[in-house]
Amino acid sequence: MKSEGVPSTNIAKMIALNPRSIMRNVGRMIHAVKTVKESGVEPKDRAFVYAVSAVGSMNHSSWKKKINVMKSLGWSEKEIFTAFKRYPLCLTCSEEKMRDVADFCFNTAKLDPGTLISYPVFFNLSVDKRLRPRYKVLEVLKVKNLVKNKKIALTGWFMQGEREFVKNNVVKHLDEIPNLMDIYRGNGASETKSVS
Structure with missing residues:
Protein backbone atom coordinates (compact mmCIF):
# COMPACT_ATOMS: atom_id res chain seq x y z
CA MET A 1 0.00 0.00 0.00
CA LYS A 2 2.84 2.38 0.85
CA SER A 3 4.60 1.63 -2.41
CA GLU A 4 1.42 2.61 -4.24
CA GLY A 5 1.41 6.00 -2.51
CA VAL A 6 -1.33 5.36 0.03
CA PRO A 7 -0.85 7.77 2.99
CA SER A 8 0.11 6.06 6.25
CA THR A 9 -2.88 7.62 8.04
CA ASN A 10 -5.24 5.96 5.54
CA ILE A 11 -3.48 2.60 5.95
CA ALA A 12 -3.81 2.91 9.74
CA LYS A 13 -7.51 3.73 9.31
CA MET A 14 -8.02 0.61 7.18
CA ILE A 15 -6.26 -1.60 9.75
CA ALA A 16 -8.31 -0.10 12.59
CA LEU A 17 -11.60 -0.56 10.75
CA ASN A 18 -10.83 -3.96 9.25
CA PRO A 19 -7.81 -5.70 10.87
CA ARG A 20 -8.39 -8.82 8.74
CA SER A 21 -7.47 -6.82 5.64
CA ILE A 22 -3.75 -7.05 6.46
CA MET A 23 -3.97 -10.78 7.11
CA ARG A 24 -4.94 -11.56 3.54
CA ASN A 25 -2.68 -13.28 1.05
CA VAL A 26 -0.21 -10.76 -0.43
CA GLY A 27 -1.12 -11.81 -3.98
CA ARG A 28 -4.78 -11.14 -3.26
CA MET A 29 -3.96 -7.68 -1.88
CA ILE A 30 -1.83 -6.86 -4.92
CA HIS A 31 -4.74 -7.92 -7.13
CA ALA A 32 -7.16 -5.82 -5.05
CA VAL A 33 -4.94 -2.72 -5.34
CA LYS A 34 -4.62 -3.23 -9.11
CA THR A 35 -8.40 -3.68 -9.52
CA VAL A 36 -9.17 -0.58 -7.46
CA LYS A 37 -6.69 1.55 -9.42
CA GLU A 38 -8.24 0.29 -12.69
CA SER A 39 -11.66 1.33 -11.39
CA GLY A 40 -10.40 4.91 -11.18
CA VAL A 41 -9.87 5.32 -7.43
CA GLU A 42 -6.54 7.04 -6.76
CA PRO A 43 -4.25 5.74 -3.95
CA LYS A 44 -4.31 9.14 -2.20
CA ASP A 45 -8.15 9.21 -2.15
CA ARG A 46 -9.71 8.49 1.25
CA ALA A 47 -11.94 5.91 -0.44
CA PHE A 48 -8.94 3.91 -1.72
CA VAL A 49 -8.38 1.85 1.43
CA TYR A 50 -12.11 1.12 1.73
CA ALA A 51 -12.17 0.06 -1.92
CA VAL A 52 -9.12 -2.20 -1.48
CA SER A 53 -10.71 -3.71 1.61
CA ALA A 54 -13.97 -4.31 -0.30
CA VAL A 55 -12.28 -5.90 -3.33
CA GLY A 56 -9.92 -7.89 -1.12
CA SER A 57 -12.88 -9.40 0.73
CA MET A 58 -14.01 -11.33 -2.36
CA ASN A 59 -12.40 -13.46 -5.03
CA HIS A 60 -12.12 -12.38 -8.66
CA SER A 61 -15.13 -14.47 -9.68
CA SER A 62 -17.39 -12.82 -7.06
CA TRP A 63 -16.19 -9.36 -8.11
CA LYS A 64 -17.03 -10.08 -11.76
CA LYS A 65 -20.46 -11.49 -10.82
CA LYS A 66 -21.31 -8.34 -8.88
CA ILE A 67 -20.20 -6.10 -11.73
CA ASN A 68 -22.40 -8.19 -14.05
CA VAL A 69 -25.40 -7.81 -11.70
CA MET A 70 -24.94 -4.04 -11.89
CA LYS A 71 -24.71 -4.22 -15.67
CA SER A 72 -27.91 -6.29 -15.76
CA LEU A 73 -29.60 -3.36 -13.99
CA GLY A 74 -28.78 -1.23 -17.01
CA TRP A 75 -25.65 0.51 -15.76
CA SER A 76 -22.51 1.04 -17.81
CA GLU A 77 -19.12 0.10 -16.41
CA LYS A 78 -18.35 3.81 -16.01
CA GLU A 79 -21.51 4.31 -13.92
CA ILE A 80 -20.73 1.24 -11.79
CA PHE A 81 -17.25 2.55 -11.00
CA THR A 82 -18.66 6.03 -10.28
CA ALA A 83 -20.91 4.42 -7.65
CA PHE A 84 -18.02 2.29 -6.38
CA LYS A 85 -15.79 5.37 -5.95
CA ARG A 86 -18.52 7.12 -3.97
CA TYR A 87 -19.18 4.17 -1.67
CA PRO A 88 -16.90 1.13 -2.19
CA LEU A 89 -18.91 -1.05 0.20
CA CYS A 90 -21.82 -1.05 -2.28
CA LEU A 91 -20.23 -4.06 -3.98
CA THR A 92 -19.78 -6.05 -0.78
CA CYS A 93 -23.44 -7.00 -0.40
CA SER A 94 -24.81 -10.17 -1.99
CA GLU A 95 -26.03 -10.29 -5.58
CA GLU A 96 -29.54 -11.04 -4.27
CA LYS A 97 -29.43 -7.96 -2.02
CA MET A 98 -28.31 -5.80 -4.98
CA ARG A 99 -31.30 -7.00 -7.00
CA ASP A 100 -33.72 -6.51 -4.07
CA VAL A 101 -32.55 -2.94 -3.45
CA ALA A 102 -32.67 -2.08 -7.15
CA ASP A 103 -36.15 -3.64 -7.46
CA PHE A 104 -37.44 -1.59 -4.52
CA CYS A 105 -35.80 1.65 -5.69
CA PHE A 106 -36.89 1.37 -9.33
CA ASN A 107 -40.28 -0.33 -9.07
CA THR A 108 -41.67 0.77 -5.68
CA ALA A 109 -40.00 4.10 -4.90
CA LYS A 110 -39.76 4.98 -8.63
CA LEU A 111 -36.23 6.34 -8.30
CA ASP A 112 -34.22 6.66 -11.49
CA PRO A 113 -30.98 4.67 -11.92
CA GLY A 114 -28.95 7.88 -11.66
CA THR A 115 -30.15 8.38 -8.08
CA LEU A 116 -28.88 4.98 -7.07
CA ILE A 117 -25.51 5.77 -8.68
CA SER A 118 -25.40 8.99 -6.64
CA TYR A 119 -26.43 7.16 -3.45
CA PRO A 120 -24.83 3.69 -3.70
CA VAL A 121 -25.02 3.46 0.10
CA PHE A 122 -28.64 2.35 -0.53
CA PHE A 123 -27.26 -1.08 -1.47
CA ASN A 124 -26.17 -1.54 2.12
CA LEU A 125 -29.50 -0.45 3.64
CA SER A 126 -32.09 -3.06 4.53
Missing part, protein backbone atom coordinates in the same frame (compact mmCIF):
# COMPACT_ATOMS: atom_id res chain seq x y z
CA VAL A 127 -35.13 -3.09 2.24
CA ASP A 128 -37.34 -4.66 4.93
CA LYS A 129 -36.05 -2.77 7.96
CA ARG A 130 -35.39 0.67 6.53
CA LEU A 131 -36.39 1.45 2.96
CA ARG A 132 -39.86 -0.14 2.78
CA PRO A 133 -41.04 0.96 6.28
CA ARG A 134 -40.01 4.55 5.62
CA TYR A 135 -41.67 4.51 2.23
CA LYS A 136 -44.91 3.24 3.83
CA VAL A 137 -44.82 6.13 6.31
CA LEU A 138 -44.42 8.59 3.45
CA GLU A 139 -47.34 7.06 1.56
CA VAL A 140 -49.58 7.29 4.64
CA LEU A 141 -48.56 10.91 5.25
CA LYS A 142 -49.35 11.75 1.63
CA VAL A 143 -52.81 10.16 1.89
CA LYS A 144 -53.48 12.28 4.99
CA ASN A 145 -52.10 15.42 3.27
CA LEU A 146 -49.42 15.80 5.93
CA VAL A 147 -46.54 16.16 3.46
CA LYS A 148 -46.04 19.79 2.54
CA ASN A 149 -43.61 19.13 -0.27
CA LYS A 150 -45.21 16.59 -2.62
CA LYS A 151 -41.87 16.17 -4.43
CA ILE A 152 -40.05 15.21 -1.25
CA ALA A 153 -36.48 14.01 -1.83
CA LEU A 154 -36.60 10.30 -1.09
CA THR A 155 -32.83 10.20 -0.76
CA GLY A 156 -32.97 12.45 2.31
CA TRP A 157 -36.00 10.53 3.59
CA PHE A 158 -34.11 7.23 3.45
CA MET A 159 -30.78 8.63 4.68
CA GLN A 160 -31.95 10.37 7.87
CA GLY A 161 -30.68 8.88 11.12
CA GLU A 162 -33.18 6.58 12.83
CA ARG A 163 -33.87 8.79 15.84
CA GLU A 164 -34.28 11.90 13.69
CA PHE A 165 -36.56 10.09 11.23
CA VAL A 166 -38.87 8.70 13.94
CA LYS A 167 -39.05 12.05 15.74
CA ASN A 168 -39.72 14.17 12.62
CA ASN A 169 -41.89 11.82 10.58
CA VAL A 170 -43.58 9.36 12.92
CA VAL A 171 -43.93 10.75 16.47
CA LYS A 172 -44.80 14.20 15.08
CA HIS A 173 -47.93 12.78 13.41
CA LEU A 174 -49.19 10.34 16.06
CA ASP A 175 -52.09 12.65 17.00
CA GLU A 176 -53.43 12.51 13.44
CA ILE A 177 -52.44 8.88 12.78
CA PRO A 178 -52.31 6.93 16.09
CA ASN A 179 -51.21 3.69 14.42
CA LEU A 180 -48.35 5.29 12.44
CA MET A 181 -45.67 3.78 14.70
CA ASP A 182 -47.18 0.32 14.16
CA ILE A 183 -47.22 0.90 10.41
CA TYR A 184 -43.57 1.95 10.57
CA ARG A 185 -42.64 -1.11 12.62
CA GLY A 186 -44.44 -3.39 10.17
CA ASN A 187 -47.36 -4.44 12.38
CA GLY A 188 -49.52 -6.32 9.86
CA ALA A 189 -52.84 -5.53 11.54
CA SER A 190 -52.13 -1.80 11.54
CA GLU A 191 -51.01 -1.84 7.95
CA THR A 192 -54.35 -3.26 6.84
CA LYS A 193 -56.38 -0.66 8.79
CA SER A 194 -57.69 2.23 6.80
CA VAL A 195 -55.67 5.40 7.25
CA SER A 196 -58.28 7.60 5.60
Whole structure:
Protein backbone atom coordinates (compact mmCIF):
# COMPACT_ATOMS: atom_id res chain seq x y z
CA MET A 1 0.00 0.00 0.00
CA LYS A 2 2.84 2.38 0.85
CA SER A 3 4.60 1.63 -2.41
CA GLU A 4 1.42 2.61 -4.24
CA GLY A 5 1.41 6.00 -2.51
CA VAL A 6 -1.33 5.36 0.03
CA PRO A 7 -0.85 7.77 2.99
CA SER A 8 0.11 6.06 6.25
CA THR A 9 -2.88 7.62 8.04
CA ASN A 10 -5.24 5.96 5.54
CA ILE A 11 -3.48 2.60 5.95
CA ALA A 12 -3.81 2.91 9.74
CA LYS A 13 -7.51 3.73 9.31
CA MET A 14 -8.02 0.61 7.18
CA ILE A 15 -6.26 -1.60 9.75
CA ALA A 16 -8.31 -0.10 12.59
CA LEU A 17 -11.60 -0.56 10.75
CA ASN A 18 -10.83 -3.96 9.25
CA PRO A 19 -7.81 -5.70 10.87
CA ARG A 20 -8.39 -8.82 8.74
CA SER A 21 -7.47 -6.82 5.64
CA ILE A 22 -3.75 -7.05 6.46
CA MET A 23 -3.97 -10.78 7.11
CA ARG A 24 -4.94 -11.56 3.54
CA ASN A 25 -2.68 -13.28 1.05
CA VAL A 26 -0.21 -10.76 -0.43
CA GLY A 27 -1.12 -11.81 -3.98
CA ARG A 28 -4.78 -11.14 -3.26
CA MET A 29 -3.96 -7.68 -1.88
CA ILE A 30 -1.83 -6.86 -4.92
CA HIS A 31 -4.74 -7.92 -7.13
CA ALA A 32 -7.16 -5.82 -5.05
CA VAL A 33 -4.94 -2.72 -5.34
CA LYS A 34 -4.62 -3.23 -9.11
CA THR A 35 -8.40 -3.68 -9.52
CA VAL A 36 -9.17 -0.58 -7.46
CA LYS A 37 -6.69 1.55 -9.42
CA GLU A 38 -8.24 0.29 -12.69
CA SER A 39 -11.66 1.33 -11.39
CA GLY A 40 -10.40 4.91 -11.18
CA VAL A 41 -9.87 5.32 -7.43
CA GLU A 42 -6.54 7.04 -6.76
CA PRO A 43 -4.25 5.74 -3.95
CA LYS A 44 -4.31 9.14 -2.20
CA ASP A 45 -8.15 9.21 -2.15
CA ARG A 46 -9.71 8.49 1.25
CA ALA A 47 -11.94 5.91 -0.44
CA PHE A 48 -8.94 3.91 -1.72
CA VAL A 49 -8.38 1.85 1.43
CA TYR A 50 -12.11 1.12 1.73
CA ALA A 51 -12.17 0.06 -1.92
CA VAL A 52 -9.12 -2.20 -1.48
CA SER A 53 -10.71 -3.71 1.61
CA ALA A 54 -13.97 -4.31 -0.30
CA VAL A 55 -12.28 -5.90 -3.33
CA GLY A 56 -9.92 -7.89 -1.12
CA SER A 57 -12.88 -9.40 0.73
CA MET A 58 -14.01 -11.33 -2.36
CA ASN A 59 -12.40 -13.46 -5.03
CA HIS A 60 -12.12 -12.38 -8.66
CA SER A 61 -15.13 -14.47 -9.68
CA SER A 62 -17.39 -12.82 -7.06
CA TRP A 63 -16.19 -9.36 -8.11
CA LYS A 64 -17.03 -10.08 -11.76
CA LYS A 65 -20.46 -11.49 -10.82
CA LYS A 66 -21.31 -8.34 -8.88
CA ILE A 67 -20.20 -6.10 -11.73
CA ASN A 68 -22.40 -8.19 -14.05
CA VAL A 69 -25.40 -7.81 -11.70
CA MET A 70 -24.94 -4.04 -11.89
CA LYS A 71 -24.71 -4.22 -15.67
CA SER A 72 -27.91 -6.29 -15.76
CA LEU A 73 -29.60 -3.36 -13.99
CA GLY A 74 -28.78 -1.23 -17.01
CA TRP A 75 -25.65 0.51 -15.76
CA SER A 76 -22.51 1.04 -17.81
CA GLU A 77 -19.12 0.10 -16.41
CA LYS A 78 -18.35 3.81 -16.01
CA GLU A 79 -21.51 4.31 -13.92
CA ILE A 80 -20.73 1.24 -11.79
CA PHE A 81 -17.25 2.55 -11.00
CA THR A 82 -18.66 6.03 -10.28
CA ALA A 83 -20.91 4.42 -7.65
CA PHE A 84 -18.02 2.29 -6.38
CA LYS A 85 -15.79 5.37 -5.95
CA ARG A 86 -18.52 7.12 -3.97
CA TYR A 87 -19.18 4.17 -1.67
CA PRO A 88 -16.90 1.13 -2.19
CA LEU A 89 -18.91 -1.05 0.20
CA CYS A 90 -21.82 -1.05 -2.28
CA LEU A 91 -20.23 -4.06 -3.98
CA THR A 92 -19.78 -6.05 -0.78
CA CYS A 93 -23.44 -7.00 -0.40
CA SER A 94 -24.81 -10.17 -1.99
CA GLU A 95 -26.03 -10.29 -5.58
CA GLU A 96 -29.54 -11.04 -4.27
CA LYS A 97 -29.43 -7.96 -2.02
CA MET A 98 -28.31 -5.80 -4.98
CA ARG A 99 -31.30 -7.00 -7.00
CA ASP A 100 -33.72 -6.51 -4.07
CA VAL A 101 -32.55 -2.94 -3.45
CA ALA A 102 -32.67 -2.08 -7.15
CA ASP A 103 -36.15 -3.64 -7.46
CA PHE A 104 -37.44 -1.59 -4.52
CA CYS A 105 -35.80 1.65 -5.69
CA PHE A 106 -36.89 1.37 -9.33
CA ASN A 107 -40.28 -0.33 -9.07
CA THR A 108 -41.67 0.77 -5.68
CA ALA A 109 -40.00 4.10 -4.90
CA LYS A 110 -39.76 4.98 -8.63
CA LEU A 111 -36.23 6.34 -8.30
CA ASP A 112 -34.22 6.66 -11.49
CA PRO A 113 -30.98 4.67 -11.92
CA GLY A 114 -28.95 7.88 -11.66
CA THR A 115 -30.15 8.38 -8.08
CA LEU A 116 -28.88 4.98 -7.07
CA ILE A 117 -25.51 5.77 -8.68
CA SER A 118 -25.40 8.99 -6.64
CA TYR A 119 -26.43 7.16 -3.45
CA PRO A 120 -24.83 3.69 -3.70
CA VAL A 121 -25.02 3.46 0.10
CA PHE A 122 -28.64 2.35 -0.53
CA PHE A 123 -27.26 -1.08 -1.47
CA ASN A 124 -26.17 -1.54 2.12
CA LEU A 125 -29.50 -0.45 3.64
CA SER A 126 -32.09 -3.06 4.53
CA VAL A 127 -35.13 -3.09 2.24
CA ASP A 128 -37.34 -4.66 4.93
CA LYS A 129 -36.05 -2.77 7.96
CA ARG A 130 -35.39 0.67 6.53
CA LEU A 131 -36.39 1.45 2.96
CA ARG A 132 -39.86 -0.14 2.78
CA PRO A 133 -41.04 0.96 6.28
CA ARG A 134 -40.01 4.55 5.62
CA TYR A 135 -41.67 4.51 2.23
CA LYS A 136 -44.91 3.24 3.83
CA VAL A 137 -44.82 6.13 6.31
CA LEU A 138 -44.42 8.59 3.45
CA GLU A 139 -47.34 7.06 1.56
CA VAL A 140 -49.58 7.29 4.64
CA LEU A 141 -48.56 10.91 5.25
CA LYS A 142 -49.35 11.75 1.63
CA VAL A 143 -52.81 10.16 1.89
CA LYS A 144 -53.48 12.28 4.99
CA ASN A 145 -52.10 15.42 3.27
CA LEU A 146 -49.42 15.80 5.93
CA VAL A 147 -46.54 16.16 3.46
CA LYS A 148 -46.04 19.79 2.54
CA ASN A 149 -43.61 19.13 -0.27
CA LYS A 150 -45.21 16.59 -2.62
CA LYS A 151 -41.87 16.17 -4.43
CA ILE A 152 -40.05 15.21 -1.25
CA ALA A 153 -36.48 14.01 -1.83
CA LEU A 154 -36.60 10.30 -1.09
CA THR A 155 -32.83 10.20 -0.76
CA GLY A 156 -32.97 12.45 2.31
CA TRP A 157 -36.00 10.53 3.59
CA PHE A 158 -34.11 7.23 3.45
CA MET A 159 -30.78 8.63 4.68
CA GLN A 160 -31.95 10.37 7.87
CA GLY A 161 -30.68 8.88 11.12
CA GLU A 162 -33.18 6.58 12.83
CA ARG A 163 -33.87 8.79 15.84
CA GLU A 164 -34.28 11.90 13.69
CA PHE A 165 -36.56 10.09 11.23
CA VAL A 166 -38.87 8.70 13.94
CA LYS A 167 -39.05 12.05 15.74
CA ASN A 168 -39.72 14.17 12.62
CA ASN A 169 -41.89 11.82 10.58
CA VAL A 170 -43.58 9.36 12.92
CA VAL A 171 -43.93 10.75 16.47
CA LYS A 172 -44.80 14.20 15.08
CA HIS A 173 -47.93 12.78 13.41
CA LEU A 174 -49.19 10.34 16.06
CA ASP A 175 -52.09 12.65 17.00
CA GLU A 176 -53.43 12.51 13.44
CA ILE A 177 -52.44 8.88 12.78
CA PRO A 178 -52.31 6.93 16.09
CA ASN A 179 -51.21 3.69 14.42
CA LEU A 180 -48.35 5.29 12.44
CA MET A 181 -45.67 3.78 14.70
CA ASP A 182 -47.18 0.32 14.16
CA ILE A 183 -47.22 0.90 10.41
CA TYR A 184 -43.57 1.95 10.57
CA ARG A 185 -42.64 -1.11 12.62
CA GLY A 186 -44.44 -3.39 10.17
CA ASN A 187 -47.36 -4.44 12.38
CA GLY A 188 -49.52 -6.32 9.86
CA ALA A 189 -52.84 -5.53 11.54
CA SER A 190 -52.13 -1.80 11.54
CA GLU A 191 -51.01 -1.84 7.95
CA THR A 192 -54.35 -3.26 6.84
CA LYS A 193 -56.38 -0.66 8.79
CA SER A 194 -57.69 2.23 6.80
CA VAL A 195 -55.67 5.40 7.25
CA SER A 196 -58.28 7.60 5.60
